[in-house]
Amino acid sequence: MRTSPFIPQSASPEIIIQKSAAQWKGLIETYRSYLPVSDTTPVVTLLEGNTPLIPVPYISEQVGRGVKVFVKYDGLNPTGSFKDRGMTMAISKAKELGAQAVICASTGNTSASAAAYAKRAGMRAFVMIPDGYVALGKLAQALLYGAEVIAIDGNFDEALRIVRQLSENYPVTLVNSVNPYRLEGQKTAAFEVVDALGNAPDWLCVPVGNAGNITAYWMGFCEYHQQKYCDRLPKMMGFQAAGSAPLVAGKPILHPETLATAIRIGNPANWEKAIAVKEASLGAFNSVTDEDILDAYQILAAHEGIFCEPASAASVAGLLKLKDEVPSHGTVVCVLTGNGLKDPDSAIRVSNNAVKSVIPDLAVVAELMGF
Numbered sequence: 001m002r003t004s005p006f007i008p009q010s011a012s013p014e015i016i017i018q019k020s021a022a023q024w025k026g027l028i029e030t031y032r033s034y035l036p037v038s039d040t041t042p043v044v045t046l047l048e049g050n051t052p053l054i055p056v057p058y059i060s061e062q063v064g065r066g067v068k069v070f071v072k073y074d075g076l077n078p079t080g081s082f083k084d085r086g087m088t089m090a091i092s093k094a095k096e097l098g099a100q101a102v103i104c105a106s107t108g109n110t111s112a113s114a115a116a117y118a119k120r121a122g123m124r125a126f127v128m129i130p131d132g133y134v135a136l137g138k139l140a141q142a143l144l145y146g147a148e149v150i151a152i153d154g155n156f157d158e159a160l161r162i163v164r165q166l167s168e169n170y171p172v173t174l175v176n177s178v179n180p181y182r183l184e185g186q187k188t189a190a191f192e193v194v195d196a197l198g199n200a201p202d203w204l205c206v207p208v209g210n211a212g213n214i215t216a217y218w219m220g221f222c223e224y225h226q227q228k229y230c231d232r233l234p235k236m237m238g239f240q241a242a243g244s245a246p247l248v249a250g251k252p253i254l255h256p257e258t259l260a261t262a263i264r265i266g267n268p269a270n271w272e273k274a275i276a277v278k279e280a281s282l283g284a285f286n287s288v289t290d291e292d293i294l295d296a297y298q299i300l301a302a303h304e305g306i307f308c309e310p311a312s313a314a315s316v317a318g319l320l321k322l323k324d325e326v327p328s329h330g331t332v333v334c335v336l337t338g339n340g341l342k343d344p345d346s347a348i349r350v351s352n353n354a355v356k357s358v359i360p361d362l363a364v365v366a367e368l369m370g371f
């Protein structure tokens, strides 16, 4: 096996490294030789990528049998989700091809990311969202970045159908994960996982909506494997919310429901690719209930100090559900796709914690604290 050139030479194997922030130039510059860009591609970047791979000891203990669990915290990207990895590529290529406007259908994070990168590139950004099903933080971002936000009285799948037709008939580039450049950018997350661990994990657990991310991770692992930077490939374990689990049911879900709005998708745009990834990796699709998702969401926050959005917690919920199937002493990476701050309403609703109000008096406060 070879050592990836992207690993700093002095790295101790005990320490999960990130590349030096001072040297980080964004994922296109770092992984340029693996991406469809040329010297003349205008790189539109917010220095996305290089997110931490964090050990989660409490969750490792729950799984037991010496299994080591890490989370890839992609909620630390510039707009707070992994979508930025794909968007830096999609917008750079759109700019290279002369696009003046981009469009996407979105459950929220794609719209925030598309808006940020399109605006940075000087383009118009149109985003179509399912009315009432987008988390507050995501909507706030899209609006402030200056996107032209269109809410439809329908779900994501209906929005995607319309934006696809718009992009075929009008001068506007589609930046959903059916855009191949999105997946190219997103595959870099797999490179970072291998660079940090020194090999591929046994399992990669990932929440699945349109199945772009699971497809992209697999592309990345396969490319690194071909380069011999890892000597094995992970089982790709995709998790969908029980109320919107078309890949588990084997058929589209007409009215998908889940509080994990980022994965409230009934007809995944990358369906065939997802099935191919499952088969090639000997992986599986499983569902987790909203209750499982919220339990994992709270465990991550209260035991590990990690705040992700509900959809992201589906990866950990899935691992905990299937924990007895993980090989002993194995390594598991759960992808945390988005930041918890995206969806403050869910956090406040779910938490059984409460703010305690008192008068500004030392003795009263001390008594309240139990001293």
Ligand SMILES: *Cc1c(COP(=O)(O)O)cnc(C)c1O
Binding pocket: 081, 083, 109, 110, 177, 207, 208, 209, 210, 211, 212, 213, 214, 262, 263, 309, 311, 312, 337, 338
């Ligand atoms: C987009 C998104 C997903 C789903 O990713 P797909 O590529 O559509 O499968 C999961 N979690 C979050 C937070 C997302 O924004």
